[in-house]
Amino acid sequence: MFARIHRFLINCYSWHVVLNCAFASFVVGMSSVLLIPRRFDPDRRIPHRVGTFFWGRLVWALNPYWKLEIEGAERLRQGGPYLICANHQSLLDVLVVMALGSDFKWVSGLRFFKIPMFAAYMRVTGYIAADLSNPFTGGAILEECGEWLDRGVSVGMFPEGTRSRDGSIGTFKVGAFRVAMDRRVDVLPLAIDGSREALPRGSWSWLGSSPYNTVRISVLEPVSCDDLADPSAASLSAACREAVARKLAQWREAPVSAVAPVRAGAVVGAAGR
Numbered sequence: 082m083f084a085r086i087h088r089f090l091i092n093c094y095s096w097h098v099v100l101n102c103a104f105a106s107f108v109v110g111m112s113s114v115l116l117i118p119r120r121f122d123p124d125r126r127i128p129h130r131v132g133t134f135f136w137g138r139l140v141w142a143l144n145p146y147w148k149l150e151i152e153g154a155e156r157l158r159q160g161g162p163y164l165i166c167a168n169h170q171s172l173l174d175v176l177v178v179m180a181l182g183s184d185f186k187w188v189s190g191l192r193f194f195k196i197p198m199f200a201a202y203m204r205v206t207g208y209i210a211a212d213l214s215n216p217f218t219g220g221a222i223l224e225e226c227g228e229w230l231d232r233g234v235s236v237g238m239f240p241e242g243t244r245s246r247d248g249s250i251g252t253f254k255v256g257a258f259r260v261a262m263d264r265r266v267d268v269l270p271l272a273i274d275g276s277r278e279a280l281p282r283g284s285w286s287w288l289g290s291s292p293y294n295t296v297r298i299s300v301l302e303p304v305s306c307d308d309l310a311d312p313s314a315a316s317l318s319a320a321c322r323e324a325v326a327r328k329l330a331q332w333r334e335a336p337v338s339a340v341a342p343v344r345a346g347a348v349v350g351a352a353g354r
Contacts, residue, residue: 091146091292092285098143099176106135107202114205124234126184128206137179146292147173147279149180153300156269157183162235163303164226164261167271168250168325169239171280174273177298178237185235188226188257207234213242223260230264240318244282248274250329250341253322258314267303270321272328299328 110128117127141149157163165185167178175187187203191212194200203210209225212218226236240258241251261268279287279294287294301324309316326341333340 088286088292095144095146095292096285098140102135102140102143103199105139106132107198109135110202111205124184124229124232125205125207126234128202129184129186130182132202132206133179133182136176137182140176141180146287146294148293148295149177150295150297151180151300152298154181154183156300156303157181160267160303161269162230162233163267163269164230164258165235165237165269165271166240166253166257166321167237167273167298168245168329169241169243170245170248170273171276171282172244173276173280173296174239174244177273177276177296178271181298181300183235185237186226186229188222188236188238209236219256223256223263226260227264230260230266235269236260240321245277246282248277249339250322250326253318255314255318258317258321261317262306262312262314265306267305268317268321269303270301270324272299272301272325272332273297274329274332297332301325301328 110131113122113127113131114125141147163185165178165183167174186206187208188211189203189208191210191214194203194210207229209222209229211222226238229236238257240253242254243251245251258268273296275294275296278289279296281288304317304320304324306312306317309320322341323337326337329335329340330337
């Protein structure tokens with residue numbers, strides 16, 4: 082009984098931190114939009130920066146049960162804009178990527194644009210809604226991504242399109258990489274591990290007996306279209322997935338085939354499904 086109460090209290094505290102940071106992000110972010118004219122912040126970088134503070138820094142600082150380790154963050158400040166692509170294990174992955182503190186626009190599942198307050202903040206910040214249930218919207222999504230890249234703003238997404246159930250990497254959907262080929266921008270792969278143990282798909286609590294979890298993210302070397310033997314979206318997708326798989330295999334001390342089994346692909350990816 083004590084163990085259940087202890088687990089319940091820790092979960093309540095963790096979610097209290099996340100939800101309050103989300104609310105603070107909305108209040109301060111929306112205030113910045115109302116107070117700062119669009120001509121002074123045409124790309125709406127300020128409300129995104131508000132999000133990176135509350136969701137990317139404060140949420141980790143206030144939760145003693147989650148430890149975040151970051152590698153290679155300096156690569157985000159070199160060159161760009163990038164198509165930023167990360168593997169997806171947990172809802173926490175959004176907070177993990179936000180902790181990098183970089184300017185970019187999320188591609189997010191349409192259902193998150195239906196949450197009151199949260200949706201308003203996402204829209205004014207310029208995040209891109211992806212209706213994953215409708216394959217005919219893929220072209221419009223990629224066009225919107227391309228418009229931000231043309232303006233020098235990076236775009237971030239989870240090209241698997243959904244969270245992993247077992248920690249392995251799903252297929253990086255080829256459609257997500259067509260915009261990088263069309264705009265001739267580099268792709269910046271991100272490897273994330275440990276978030277599934279802290280908050281697995283389909284659960285509101287952690288895996289195992291301990292609430293203490295270490296989450297790691299590594300910003301890998303950019304993958305350029307020009308460096309591919311076969312310059313195509315499929316090759317670009319495969320190269321990024323392989324780079325992420327190698328890093329996960331290194332962390333887990335496992336073969337690459339164990340973390341990145343061959344699976345069937347689809348059309349486009351998005352954030353936080």
